[in-house]
Amino acid sequence: MELFESEIVELKEIYTSDLKKEIIAFANTNGGTIYIGVQDNGKIIGIDNPDFVMQQISNSLRDSIRPDISMFITITLLQEEKKFFIKLNISQGTKKPYYLSEKGLKPTGVYVRSGTTSAPASEDAIRMMIKMTDGEAFERNRSLLQNLTFNRLKEELQKRGLDFTEVQMKNLGILSSDNIYTNMGLLVSDQCKHSIKFAIFQGTDKLVFKDRKEFTGSLFDQLTDAYKTIDFYNGTKATFHDLLRTDERDYPVDAVREALLNAIVHREYSFSGSTFINLYSDRLEIISLGGLVSGLSLEAAMLGASQPRNEKLAALFYRMKLIEAYGTGISKILSCYKGLPVQPKFESVEGAFQVVLPNIHAEKLNSGNEKYLPILRLFENQKEITRSDTEQALGSGTTHAINILKEMQEKGLIKKVGRGRLTRYIMK
Template sequence: MIFQESETVELKSIVVDDIKKEIIAFANCEGGKLYIGVQDDGTVIGVDDPDGAALQVSNMVRDAIKPDLTMFLHYQTLNEDGKQIIAIDVQQGTERPYYIAKKGLRPEGVFVRQGYSSVPATNTAIRRMIKETDGDHFEDMRSLEQDLTFEAARKEFSERNIPFGEPQMKTLGIMTHDGVYTNLGLLLSDQCVHTIKVAAFEGTTQQEFKDRKEFSGSLFRQMDEVYDYIDFRNQTHSTFQKLRRIDQRDYPETAVREALLNLLVHREYSFRASTFISLYEDRIEFTSIGGLVSGVTLNDIMMGISVCRNVKLANVFYRLELIEAYGTGMLKIQEAYSGTGKTPKIETSDNAFKIILPNLNVHTEQDEPSTNKLVGSVQENLVIDLAKKQGTFTRKDLEKTLEISQTACGRLLKRMMESGQIVQEGKGRNTHYRLSE
């Protein structure tokens, strides 16, 4: 037999540590044969102890290469020119990429065949092999980063008295059955590469920054720190009706919480771009990477229908009682604004999903400023109380009671008449209002 190195043939005179790289490269590509006892020029020198050498290679493969590759190797002792050599047939593996366990899923640990040599794989090649093997679902794919810690996650699980060891990690999909961390594990780890950028602006445009910050680390850490950042700026405004004080925050806490959780759980993590939260004088915008899941419309979302993009991530948040059943988040946001006269909005594109929460204490341009102004259902309830107390009332009565302008009072009366809560009687100076019967 003539021995010559090629893309599928590698020659080694003795067993050396680099044999691991050759085996990995063959398994990651189209397979190949490794001959031990043959020099690079094809000269057969033989092996003194073929069985011992084969066992040495077998142990090396078992202990130093991940995932398990032993079933894809076949060993055979051949006699050539009166000398014994070892032929190792390496098949293409089904769990590519294979890598040196100590190096991990990085170029220095993953090798491919290039010409007559075994060379480090590029990150692009590694991702392609993972995608081909694990499928196209991001959270199930093996993470390129395997040196992960979980301090924030352990704290979150501990606070709810839920175990968080290796068995739980495997059950939740944070690691595979053979102990390799998945992208879900990367998201929950302290080394998470995805971030949230938050910016506060002066006024209602992005012309002038007040503050900006980028939050990193585990999604749990980002969740807590971003919520605290917004909550600190979610001011409470007090208004008075005679001796009665009414406190109202700029944004309902429930709406902020659900919008933030939606940002974390439903974004498309296969994109590395950061998600954004923008705080303006009159609104907060939560902009998540990734549009609607295929087949789901905006109307479906508003009706509470949800197809989860990251099922396993959502399951972790569900187990930690951070979210409830799928699809309830948008309904909770709507309910938080019910009766306020303000409506949250959703905007979508092919690659983005935006939730806009209006500031309850900032009014439209048509509203005239008033330091003691009430909004939404609070105003309407006070009108109803006035009508019950007096039977009928005039616009002057209402202006004095609510301490609002003539223009604002006119809009309030019109809105309540259109909704059927009150009726108008008389004309001119004799105009007055009462509750509908």
């Protein structure tokens, strides 16, 4: 028998634990054959105790490689000139990438055949193998991270009297049939790699930052943290109808909730970027990656049509009663602004979807009198202003400042309190 190494043949003098890397490489590429008891020059030297070595190989296949690779390998004991050697025939696997269970789905655990050697696969190559094997749906693809915990998810399920067993994890799509965590599992795990970036700006443009935050962790942590932060900045205005006082938020809380849920449930998670929330004095913008699902127009979505991009994630949120029904988010947001002079806006472009919730009390900032904006913006950082504050904001003298303040009082934008040197102005 004449043997020599090639792209599909590997020769080994003895068995070592590194053999499993070679097996993985062949299974992840085009298959191949490994001979044990053969020198690099093709000379058969044989092995001692071949039955024990074959058992070691079988145990290694079962315990050290995932997914199960045994069905793609045949182990044969051969003999030539009274020398025993082993032949391993490895077929190309159908559940690529195969990897070392102790290393996981990363370059140190995934190997491919390159010429006559086995080399670590790049992360891009790993993702491509996963996509080719698992299909296009991001949720169902195997997660590159496998050391996942689900503390926050367990808390949320327990609040609702729902179990979190292995069977339940498989039903939810968190765990595959062969006990490998999916990307759905990654999203709801404490190790979720995606985030929400929150920025608060002074005024109606991005010229001046007031604050910025980033929310990480499980999607449930991100949802809660983002909602609480918006709620903190969501001002309340008191209005009176006869003797009845009504407190009204700048942004309807139900609209905020629906916009956040839509951004989290329907974004494209195969993109690594963050979801963005931008808060200005007159509007709240939520920008999620992915745009609408292909084939679904914005007009159709506004009519209530829905095609969830992340069906497993949407089903979990529905089961947890975070969303009531598919396709109702936009209509709920619109209903929150029914009869108001300002209306939410929705925009879908290639790769992104944006929801703009207007501040329902921002008409004072958009009254058509741009000359008042420098003064109105003073109230973003203080409850009352003085004439000298006005002069500084306008860069003008005393007479002009007094005239502007008088105009604003006549228009009902501000109210004068106190007299003489104690004169102050407050927002109406």
